[in-house]
Amino acid sequence: MKYFSKASYSNSETYREKNHRRIAYDAACEGIVLLENDGTLPIKVGNIALYGPGGLHTIKGGTGSGEVNERNSVTILQGLENAKFTVTNQAWLSDYKEEYAIKLAAHNAKVAKMARTLSISKIMNAMAEQFLPPYGREITKEDVKETDIAIYVVSRQAGEGGDLRVDKGENSLSSTEVAQLKRLNELYKKTILVINTGFPMDLSLLDDVKGLNAIIYFSQLGMEGGNALADILSGKVSPSGRLSSTWAKKYEDTPFSQEYSYLNDNLDDEYYKEGIYVGYRYFDSFGVKPRYEFGYGLSYTTTEITVTGAKANKTQMQVDAKVTNTGKHCSKEVVQLYASCPQGKLNREYQSLAAFGKTKELQPGESETLTLSFDMKDLAGFSENDASFILEKGEYILRVGHSSRKTRPIAVISLAEDSIVSKHQNICPVKEKFEEISPPQVNYKDNLIDAIYLKIKAADIETITYTYKIPSVYHDEKVDAIMKKFTIKDMVDVVVGAGMFSSKNKVNVPVQWAIQPRNFTKKDL
Template identity: 40%
Template sequence: MAEIFASKTAEIEEREVINAQISRKLAGECMVLLENDGALPIHTKKVALFGNGARATIKGGTGSGDVNTRNNVNIEQGFQNAGIEVMTTAWLDRQEQNTSAAKAAYVQWMKEEAARKQTSELAVMFDHPYKEPDCEIITINDIDVSETDTAVYVIARNSGEGADRFDEEGDYRLYPHERGNIHLLAEVYDKLIVVLNIGGVMDLSEMRSIAGVNAILLMSQLGNLGGDALLDVLTGKVNPSGKTTDTWAENYMDYPSSAKFSHNESVHDEMYEDGIYVGYRYFDSFGVKPLYCFGYGKSYTDFEIKAGKISVEGNEIQIPVTVKNIGKIYAGKEVVQVYYSAAGGVMEKPYQELAAYQKTKLLAPGETEEIVLKYQAEQMASYSEKEAAWILEKGDYIIRVGNSSASTKVAGVIEVCEDIQTLKAKNLFALDVALNEIHPDAVKLEEKKKEAASYQAEKIIFDTTAIAQKTVVYQGMRKEYHTDKTDKITMQDLLSEKATVEELVAQLSTEELAEFCVGTLRADGGEVVGNASYTVPGAAGDTSSVCKESRGIKNMILADGPAGLRLQPHFKTKKDGTLLPGGEVMGDAYTPFNPNIDEKEVDNYYQYCTAIPIGWALAQSWNTELVEKAGDMVGSEMEQFHVDLWLAPALNIHRNPLCGRNFEYYSEDPYVSGKIAAAMTKGVQKHRGKGTTIKHFAVNNQEDNRYFVNAHVSERALREIYLKGFEIAVREAQPLSIMTSYNLLNGIHTANSHDLIQGMARDEWGFKGVVMTDWFTSQDMPMITGKFKPAYPISASTGCIYAGNDIQMPGCQKNVDDIVEAVKTGKEIDGYKITKADLQFNAANVIRVVARTM
C-alpha cells in the first residue's frame, strides 16, 4: 500500500494561515507605483469600485503556473476586510453576471470542441485560452449612488502557457468599454486610482493621456491574499517599494522584436535580430523614449541617494552609497541600482547594463542607511565570437548610481588599460541561417556615454593582473562504467560511501538504465497533466521506481510551480489506498468524482497549497532576501507533502511583452533574473532533500507553436542575454535540476543539444544536478503539441541521451524502447547514435540527485 502524505481533514491547517500571511507580507513589496499625484494613500471609508478585476481578481497565470488554493481574497473583499465600504455592488453584480455567462459559454464550448476533435479539454484550453469579455458600461446611476469622491478601477488580464498574447483590444490594449469607463470616472470623481491586476506589460499610453487619472498602481498578481495585500498599499499600511523589471514602451512596435514576434509574422521561425539589444539596452542605445524606464517606481516618500568614492579591491568594484528618507510622513524602502557603460572597442556595447542593486531596510522619515554595492569586474566583459572568449576590452567603464535606469548619476570611471581575456571557451551555438542583427550608431552611442559622464568623476586605473584568466575544459567522449563488485549495490551503500554511483550504475542492465532516464506516466496511466503520482496526486510526475525494491532507489516526486506547488486539492482512495479517479483540476479542466461513490468505503484527502506572488511580481520587489523567504515557504510545503523537486523557478527573458508566460518569468534583464532565481533556489534548498528545477533552458520566449518553433540567436546574444540568468542561478545556488525547453535553438532542439546541456551548463558553469525535459518534449502527441502544423521534427529520445538530458518527462514506452534498441544495436535512431556509456552517464546523474533527496 502506497504511503500518502496528504491531510485527511478538510479543515484549514495552521500552516495555510501562517503561509498565507507570509505571502501577503511579501506581496506588499512587489507592487509598483507608476503614477501618483497625492491621491494615494487613500483616506476614505467609502469607495466606488469598478473593473473586471474588482471581484474576479486574478491570483496568478494559467497552466502549470497555477496553484490550487483553498480560497482567494479578491479586491472587493480586500476593501471590506479593511473596513472600507464598497458602494458599487450593483455594478459589480452586473459585471459578475456578464463574466459568469461568458465563462460558462466558454467551458461548454471547450467540452464540445474536445469531444469533436477527440482530444482533451486541457489541450483545447491551451490552444484557445479563455478571454475575459469587455466590461459592463458604467452608468450615471452607478456613480450617483456611490456617495464618495474616490473611485478605484481594476484592469485584469490573464495569460498562461500554450498561447501568446495579442496586440489588440482587451489584451495588450484597453477594451472600448474600459476606455469609456475610465474617461467617465476621470471626469466625475475627484480621485481616480487605476489598479493593474495583470501578468505582463500592457499599453498604458492611452490611459496616461486621460486627464483625471490620479494614480496608477501595478498590483500584478499576488497569490491568494491579493485583495488584502493591495489594501495594505492603497491605505498606506505598506509603502510600495517595487520597481519595474521591464521597459514599458510608448507603443508596442517600439520593441525591436515586435514586428516579427510569434504570430505577428511566423510561429515557426523566430529571428532574434535584436541581438543583445533587449529591453532597456535597446531603448537607451537607440534613443527610443519609453513610457516607464527599467527599474522605475514611485513611493509615498522621497529619498536622497549619494554615491561615495568608488574603490577596487582586487577584481571587486565597490560603490559606497548613502540613502536618506527625506520625506516627513511615511517610512519606506528604496532600491539602489548600479549600472556601467562599457568601453566601446572591437565589440559594440549597449549604452548601459545593470551591474548590482540593493534594497534598503525600512527607513523612517529622516533616517539614513549606508550600504556598499559590490560586483566583480568580470561582469563587464563581453563575449567575442571571433576569439571564442569573454573579454574585458580596454577603455573607460563609466559607473552610474541611481534608483532607475533613467535617473542615474556618474559615480566614477574605471579605466582598463589593456584587453583582458577573462574566460577562454569555445563557440557552441552556430547559426543555422543568416541573421541580420540591428546595430546602433556606434559613434553617436560613444559620444552619448562620454557626454553623460563629462569625465569629471574620479578615474581609477584597474589592475589587469587582478583577474585570473581561465580556460574551460570540455568533456570528451564518455567512457563506460565497470565494476568488479559482485554483491548487489544499493542506495544505502552509496549513502554510507561503501560504493560509488558509477559502480552501482555499472551493475544495471540496459533496460534498467533506460527506465531511469524516462518518467513513469506510461506505467501509471494518469491524466495528461497531474495525477502522474499515486502518493502525491496532482504532482506533475515521478521518476522511475525500477530499482526501488531491488536497490532502495526511490522515485522522486515532481510538482509544478512557479507561484507555489500545484497539487490536486482533493482526492479519494479506497480503504486499501487505491487512488480513485476524479478531482483532477487544471484551470477550467476538471474531472468530477463518480457520483455513485460510497463515501463509507473511501478515504478523502486534502492538499491545499499557498499561492505566492507570480515571478514577475517577486522580481519587482528587487528584494532577494524576500524571495529567499518565499522559497523557504515553498520548501516547507514540499516537506509536508513529500515533493522532491519543484518545477520552478522560471527565468526566461521578457524579450517581448506578448509572450504568454511572462507572468512567471522575471525580467527583461538577465542579472535580475539570475539573482532572483538564485534566491528562490536557496530558499527552497534550505530544506534537506528539496530542490528546484530552473527552466526553461533556453530561449523559451514564445508560446505559440512552442514545441516546434526554431529560435535563431547569435552566440553573443545567447551568452550575454538569454543564458546569463541561468548561469548566475547555477553558480550561486546550484539548483538540483534544470528543465530544457520545447523549442529548437539554431536548428537543434534544446533537449537534444549536447553543447547547451553538457558544454554550457556542466562544463562551463559547473552544474552538478540532473537535467530533465519539459513534458512531452520527445513524445509525438499532436493533441498536446498544439494546433500548428509543425515545420520541424519533434525532439528525439535518443538525442536526449546523447545531449545529457537525463530524464524524459512524463515518459512513454516508446522512449524506453527507442533508447534500448539504439544502445543494443548501435543503430542511428531519429538522427542519433548512442552508447551504453551515454546511457550510464544519464542514469548516474539521476541517481546522484535521488541520493541528495533522501
C-alpha cells in the same frame, strides 16, 4: 502497496501555510509599483467604488507551469473589505458577477468540446484558449453612492501555451475599458487605475484620457495580493516596487515588434534580430524614450542618495550609498548601480545593471547606508570570433540612481589592456545566417568632474578555460540493478512521466516525479 505522502489530511491551516501566507503578503507589498500619483494616494479607509474585471476576479498568477493550487487567494475586493473599506457599488458588482458566470460557462463548454479528441496538440490548443472576461455593464449615475473615489482594475491572463494576441488588442486597453475610465472621470472626483497583468501593457490609449489621478501596476501577486493592495492604497505600506522591464510608450516602439510569431506568418522559425539590445538595453542605447523606464517606481515619500565611497579590490567593486528619507512618509528605497563599458570592437549596450539594494523601512529623516558590490568580470562581453568573454581596455563608468533613466555618474574604472575572462568553444553555431539590428553609435556625455577614479590590473583577471565533451555514462551498482528491470518503454516513461492527460495507470501524489505508470510499483520501484 501503500503510498506515503507528507501532505496533511486536515482542513485546518497549518503553521507552514500561515508562515507562507505572511511571506506572500510581504512579497506582494514590495512588488507593487506606483506608476502615477498626483497626490491622491494614499487615501483614508472609508467608502470606495470598485469597477473592472480584476476587482471581483483578480488574477493571481500565470497559466501552465505558473499555476499554483493554494488554499485560497485574496481578491482585490476581499482585500479592500478586509482592510475595512466599504465598497459602495454593490449593484454593479452583483450584475458583473452574474455576467461573468454566464460567459465563463460558455467558455468552458467551448474548451470541453475542443478537448474531445485524441490529438495532444488539439488538447493543448484547447488549454491555451484564453478566457476573456466581460467588461461589465454600463456605469450609471445610480451606481455612484457615498464616495467620490473609484478604482478600476484592468486584468489580462496569459502564460505557458497561451500568449496574448496583439492583433486582438489583448496587450493594450480596449475601447470599452477606455470608455469606462472616461465615464468614471465624469462621475467621480478621483479615479485610480490598477493594472492586474503579468506583462507591460500598451497604455497609449490613455494619452487621451484626462483626469486619472493614480496608476498602480499590481501585476499578479499571488494569494495575498488583495490584502497588499489595500494596505498600499491606505498608506499602511508605502509602495517600494520597481519595474523589472521597460514599458514602451506604445507596442510598436519595441524592436521587431511586428515580426513576432504569427505576426509575420511564420510559426516555425523565430529570428532574434535584436541581439543584445533587449529591454532597457535597446531603449537606452538607441535613445528611445519609454513610458516607464527599467527600475522605475514612485513612493509616498522622497529620498536622497549620496555616494559615500567606492573602492576596488582586484576585480571586486564596492560602492557605498547613503539613503536618506527626505519626505514625510516612511518607506523603503531601491538603489540601482549601472555600468557603461568601453565601446571597442564588441557591440555593447549603453549601460547594464551591475548591482542593486533595498533599504529597510526608513522613517522621515532617517538614513541607511547600502553597500553595492559586483565583480568586474560580470561585465565581460562575448566575442563570437574568439568564443571568449572579454573585458576591453578603457574606462568603465559607474552610475547610481533611482532608475535606469534617473542616475548620475559616481566612478570611473580604468583597465589598461584587453583581458580574457573565459575561453569557450562555439559548439552551437548559427545554422542559418540572418541580419541583426545595426548597433548604434553610443557616446557618453557624463560630467565626470566629481567622479571617483579607480584602476584594475589585467594581471588580476584570471582566464578560465572551459572544455566541452560528451560525458561518460554513469555506473553505480544500485542504479545498474534498477536499470536491468526497465524495458525501453519504461525508460521513456521515467523521462516523460505518465502524462498530464492520462487518467489511469498512474500514481497520484502531490509531487510531480511521482506521476509515473502504476506498473513501476510491481517492480518494487
